[in-house]
Amino acid sequence: MRRLPPAIITAIVFVAGFAICAMQFPxxxxxRVVANLLTDNAFxxxxxxxxxxxxxxxxxxxxxxxxxxxxxxxxxxxxxxxxIPPWLAxxxxxxxxxxxxxxxxxxxxxxxxxxxxxxxxxxxLARGASFLLSTESIPITAPVYSAVxxxxxxxxxxxxxxxxxxIMVAVVAxxxxxxxxxxFGANVxxxxxxxxxxxxxxxxxxxxxxxxxxxSSVLSGLAGIVFSxxxxxxxxxxxxxxxxxxxxxxxxxxxxxxxxxxxxxGTFLGVLIQGLIQTYITFDGTLSSWWTKIVTGILLFAxxxxxxxxxxxxxxxxxxxxxxxx
Amino acid sequence: MMFRLPRRRVAQVxxxxxxxxxxxxxxxxxxxxxxxxxRFFGSLIDVLNRGAPVALLSLGMVxxxxxxxxxxxxxxxxxxxxAIAASLADSHGLPLVLTAALGAGLVCGLWNGILVAVFxxxxxxxxxxxxxxxxxxxxxxxxxxxxxxxxxxxxxxxxGSLFGLPVPVAIxxxxxxxxxxxxxxxxxxxxxxxxxxxxxxxxxxxxxxxxMILAVYSWCxxxxxxxxxxxxxxxxxxxxxxxxxxxxxxxxxxxxxxxxxxxxxxFSLLLAVTxxxxxxxxxxxxLLSGYPPELNLLLKAVVVLAVLLLQSPxxxxxxxxxxxLRGAKA
Numbered sequence: 036m037r038r039l040p041p042a043i044i045t046a047i048v049f050v051a052g053f054a055i056c057a058m059q060f061p062x063x064x065x066x067r068v069v070a071n072l073l074t075d076n077a078f079x080x081x082x083x084x085x086x087x088x089x090x091x092x093x094x095x096x097x098x099x100x101x102x103x104x105x106x107x108x109x110x111x112x113x114x115x116x117x118x119i120p121p122w123l124a125x126x127x128x129x130x131x132x133x134x135x136x137x138x139x140x141x142x143x144x145x146x147x148x149x150x151x152x153x154x155x156x157x158x159x160l161a162r163g164a165s166f167l168l169s170t171e172s173i174p175i176t177a178p179v180y181s182a183v184x185x186x187x188x189x190x191x192x193x194x195x196x197x198x199x200x201x202i203m204v205a206v207v208a209x210x211x212x213x214x215x216x217x218x219f220g221a222n223v224x225x226x227x228x229x230x231x232x233x234x235x236x237x238x239x240x241x242x243x244x245x246x247x248x249x250x251s252s253v254l255s256g257l258a259g260i261v262f263s264x265x266x267x268x269x270x271x272x273x274x275x276x277x278x279x280x281x282x283x284x285x286x287x288x289x290x291x292x293x294x295x296x297x298x299x300x301g302t303f304l305g306v307l308i309q310g311l312i313q314t315y316i317t318f319d320g321t322l323s324s325w326w327t328k329i330v331t332g333i334l335l336f337a338x339x340x341x342x343x344x345x346x347x348x349x350x351x352x353x354x355x356x357x358x359x360x361x
Numbered sequence: 362m363m364f365r366l367p368r369r370r371v372a373q374v375x376x377x378x379x380x381x382x383x384x385x386x387x388x389x390x391x392x393x394x395x396x397x398x399x400r401f402f403g404s405l406i407d408v409l410n411r412g413a414p415v416a417l418l419s420l421g422m423v424x425x426x427x428x429x430x431x432x433x434x435x436x437x438x439x440x441x442x443x444a445i446a447a448s449l450a451d452s453h454g455l456p457l458v459l460t461a462a463l464g465a466g467l468v469c470g471l472w473n474g475i476l477v478a479v480f481x482x483x484x485x486x487x488x489x490x491x492x493x494x495x496x497x498x499x500x501x502x503x504x505x506x507x508x509x510x511x512x513x514x515x516x517x518x519x520x521g522s523l524f525g526l527p528v529p530v531a532i533x534x535x536x537x538x539x540x541x542x543x544x545x546x547x548x549x550x551x552x553x554x555x556x557x558x559x560x561x562x563x564x565x566x567x568x569x570x571x572x573m574i575l576a577v578y579s580w581c582x583x584x585x586x587x588x589x590x591x592x593x594x595x596x597x598x599x600x601x602x603x604x605x606x607x608x609x610x611x612x613x614x615x616x617x618x619x620x621x622x623x624x625x626x627x628f629s630l631l632l633a634v635t636x637x638x639x640x641x642x643x644x645x646x647x648l649l650s651g652y653p654p655e656l657n658l659l660l661k662a663v664v665v666l667a668v669l670l671l672q673s674p675x676x677x678x679x680x681x682x683x684x685x686l687r688g689a690k691a
Contacts, residue, residue: 095485148669149623151431151485155610156665163658170655279493292486325500325601332494339490343480 041289042301044341048287048334049304052311060318066194068314073200076310078103078258078265080203080303082277083284084210085254087302090285091214092247093227093294094150098139099255100277101161102132104270106259108165111173111269121179129256135161136252140245158278165271172270175263183264199261206254211299223247227294283331284309287338308334372671373619373635380639381405384646391649400522404645406530412641413529414439414605416634417588418612419619420533420540421470421581423633426616428574429557429625430477430484432581435612437495438469439589439605444502446590447599450510458515463586469495470582471575478574492609499601509598519594529591533634536584541630550628553577557625614661615640618668639664 057064073080082099089096106128113124139157143150187195214220222243225233234240263269288305290297312330316322384404385391394403418435425432442462449458469491476487510516523531544550555563556573564570585605593599617623618639619632640661647657 142666142669146670152613152617152623152665152669155613156662156669159610159658159662159665163655163660163662166655166658167653170653279489282489283493286486292483323500323505325497325505328497329494329501332490332497335493336490339482339486340480343482 041291041296041338041342041345042298042304045287045289045301045304045308045338049308049311052308052315056311056315056318063314063318066190066192068194070190070194070196070200072307072310072314073203074197074265075313076306077197077199077203078262078274079277079280079284079309080306081206081254081258081261083281083288083302083306084206084299085251086281086285087210087288087290087297087299088214088223088247089150089251090282090290090292091227091294091297092223092243093230094143094244094247095154095282096139096157096248096251097151097154097278098135098157098161099251099258099281100274101158101165102135102252102255103259103262103274103277104272105161105165105168106132106256107263107266107269107273108168108173108271109269110260110263111175112168114175114177115173121177125260128260129253132252132256132259133249136249137245139252140248143248144241144244162271162275168271169269170271172268174268176267180264180267184267199264202257202261206257207299207303210254211303214299219243219246224295227291227296229295280309280331283335287331287334289338289342291342292339373632373639376618377635377639377642380642380646384642384649387646388649396525398522400527401525404649406527408638408641408645409530409533410527411645412637413527413533414588414592415608415611415615415640416533416637417536417584417591418608419615419633419637420536420630421577421584422609422612423616423619423621423628423630424540424544424553424577425484425581426613426621426623427553427557427625427628428577429560430574430577431488431613431623432470432473432578432585433485433488433609434469434473434491434495435581435585435588436605436607436609437492437499438466438582438585439592439608440496440499440599440601441469441502442466442586442589443593443599443604444499444508444601446515447508447510447593448502450512450515455512455514458512459590462590463583466582466584466586466589467579468582470579470585473582474575474578477578478571496601499599499604503599503601505601507598507600511597515590515594516597517594518591519597529595532587532591536587537630537634540580544630554626554628557628611640612637614665618664 053063062068082103086096086099109128109131110121110124113119113127114121119127135157139153142148143153183198186198188201190196214223222233222238225236225238226240226243226247230240259274262273266273284305285297285302286292286305287308288298288301288303290301309327309331312327316324316326381391388404391404394401394405418439422432422435442465445465446458446462449461473488473491476482476490477484480487518528518532521528526534544553552563552568553573555566555568556570560570588608589605592604615636616633618636619629619634621628621633643660643664644657647654647660
């Protein structure tokens, strides 16, 4: 668990990809582009950090995109229509997200249901709730928003490290520390390794499950706030399909989808690789945006094939058994 | 498990009837049927017609889920098949258009099947690849545009009529009978259930589980492609971005409502299609009632939760539930 070969492969892919891009377009190798990479994918990085915990624990959370959408609408309505101070709106949405995650985790554990279908219901619920709040795009004009979008750390070379990029980097760093160096993180790995064993070890599986989904939902809520900073608006259709991008980023980052292995840093690199593909397409100008999906799909396949190969090699030394195991 | 199935079957039919009666309460002429130009018209026919794509998807999906799998890529396969059909429709005859579109669906399904059966990748992940990449491929085919066509043959598939029914409904009925005959008329259905129940035991008992898995994913791809062609014919165009978007979730929901467990094993084709009709009857009801259509998602969420809780192995009794709740909090 201390070694992270898949994440290193992701890092090599990212560096190699960036080098190829920079060779073709020398302007890409600037702090400006790198800083934009962080800003444009800030919300994705935050959600993906939470998703890493869920997937390492052997679960999956399909509701993240809808929670982001709900958060943007909620924040926009609270600030613009209800006149609630922004900080209070932020606290409220984080609390609502936490309750939502707790409910999903609770249902998954208490009724012993597959996380896939429970979070699918959560996805419908959150998206439906945001539609009910408002179907329009609500612009946010609060002073905090312009202050946040104006704030940036200047980098040498003309790049600007924006506030939302800083939030993302902080969340990723905190997530990496939490997963690697705390008891909570160790328990997450244990859960993904084997649920039964974890229970026998005396770890409270129920409360762990609830806490993991709370973490994922709270980070989705935070990503929603960041998304509303990014677009300065709340819209119920925002972040549709983000759950797929997030899962793809986590897998490309070398996290095992069966759980038990993975790292937040790998996920971060997975997010950057997706951003890099988009940036390349923007720079090229002749390629259309749908290539992003195809290249992401190919990368996804490559990394899953790699994982399978590694598992197969690990098992070869053990019993050699034949048979499909779907 | 065995003794619960008849009761379950009743539950779905009751649910459908109740929803239809609610629709009737909302819109008094809901059950009216009239025959015009040799075709039936009315809200009930409309429910069947609109529900046809999801019903087709659920026919393929139910077999996949019975093997303890899942296919997330059906929406993307719909988009691919629709894109192929729409781009070929005006320059080629219907047989070639259908062969190309359905062939593409079969290839997509086979790809999923190979990933699951041969490489042993988890079904959710294996089909996620095509779900992500498939829409991109569809856009590659349509070159990012919405391709429209005017070929009367293909349009007929969307809004013609056959035996007094809209063509999509007739196709669903035909596919249901065909699938049912193949699966239940032979031991195939039993073998599929065995594969889902315990793949390793089935393998040891001499069942070709790999062949079963390849077959069900291919069939699922074929059904999805057919749904994609119908959806394209219905709007006389292919929209690679939106065709079949999120329909994979509706199809899974239909199968789950139809009482097939996500853990594989027993399945029922008829109930899966009933599940699809229940979803469509809810959609239509909300539209007729004048409530905002956004309410639909909330309603779906409630239905998913209710069905899940009914299926939950842990929901033995209220006491057990209360004890577990306390246990979870501790």
